[in-house]
Amino acid sequence: MKLPFSWRATAAGAVAVATLVAGGSVAGAAPAAEPTAAAAAPDIPIANVKAHLTQLQSIATANGGNRAHGRAGYLASLNYVKAKLDAAGFTTTVQRFTASGRTGYNLIADWPGGDPNQVVMAGSHLDSVSSGPGINDNGSGSAAVLETALAVARSGHQPAKHLRFAWWGAEELGLVGSRYYVSSLGSANLAKISGYLNFDMIGSPNPGYFVYDDDPVIEQTFKDYYAGLGIPTEIETEGDGRSDHAPFKNAGVPVGGLFSGADYRKTSTQAAKWGGTAGQPFDRCYHSSCDTTANINDTALNRNSDAIAYAMWELSQ
Ligand code: TRP
Ligand code: ZN
Helix, strand or coil, X not given: CCCXXXXXXXXXXXXXXXXXXXXXXXXXXXXCCCCCCCCCCXXXXXXXXXXHHHHHHHHHHCCCCCXXXXXXXXXXXXXXXXXXXXXXXXXXXXXXXXXXXXXXXXXXXXXXXXXXXXXXXXXXXXXXXXXXXXXXXXXXXXXXXXXXHXXXXXXXXXXXXXXXEEEECCHHHCCHHHHHHHHHXXXXXXXXXXXXXXXXXXXXXXXXXXXXXXXXXXXXXXXXXXXXXXXXXXXXXXXXCCCCHHHHHHCCCCEEEEECCCCCECCHHHHHHHCCCCCCECCCCCCCCCCCCCCCCHHHHHHHHHHHHHHHHHHHC
16 A cells, blocks of 8 residues: 655645556457556566667667667667557657758657646657667666566556656757657646656666666655665766756756666775776777677666666656
């Protein structure tokens, strides 16, 4: 049993009587093999997340080695993600914008149902830099958010709040896609967003476990997940406002997120508690051509993928 979630009162306020969401079966959704509590988040299959990364790598390889804004590899990445979501029953929207003289695209996926005045969002940037395939930055977040969305569909999950997932274009040009989305929403629609969760680099090869120090409820949700695994976390310090949560935060939306580290070096204290190599960057291939499928720590990617699902389930009921 959970207490009513008093995280952020929406302007719309009155969510009448707490209607019981019937845990009814959803046509087409196969029942889970192991019985779980009605609203428990599923384990996100790491093999599925890695299969998405393999596809993003292939897309980069077939398109000049990158998936950057304005290049063929970006649109191919977007079409890959969109096709999976469409097949799973999401309502997808492609939002176009212009940056540096080229067309960019955001992909928004809404899961039908839930209170439209209380939207819980997860997002990640789908573009790479032009110098490499961008598998950790940010295939990792993109693949994990995609697999979380697909897990929502597989489980027939119908939370009280409305779920929305997003893949941003042109983050590497200065958060262009997410800024465009936030400015396009308008204040009334922005006020309906209960929280925005950002995932940018979550499978770093020499990983740290960093939680954004922003909305306290979102932050605590991620900390609870990691406490349950017995893994210490730290506050993210590689640069506040350096990813797509910043436009949301600036517009007054509660934000949070996870990060496994970019070009900062792991200290000996961090290596003692997390393993890995002290004195080396969390991601030595950050923004480089070696940010390939070999540049992923599976354990970090697995834990962070499960943490996304945990937070989306916890914060939406
Ligand atoms: N957003 C950066 C990029 O894509 C990576 C990054 C650096 C980052 N510091 C961060 C992401 C802190 C999240 C939080 O190049
Ligand atoms: Zn990034």
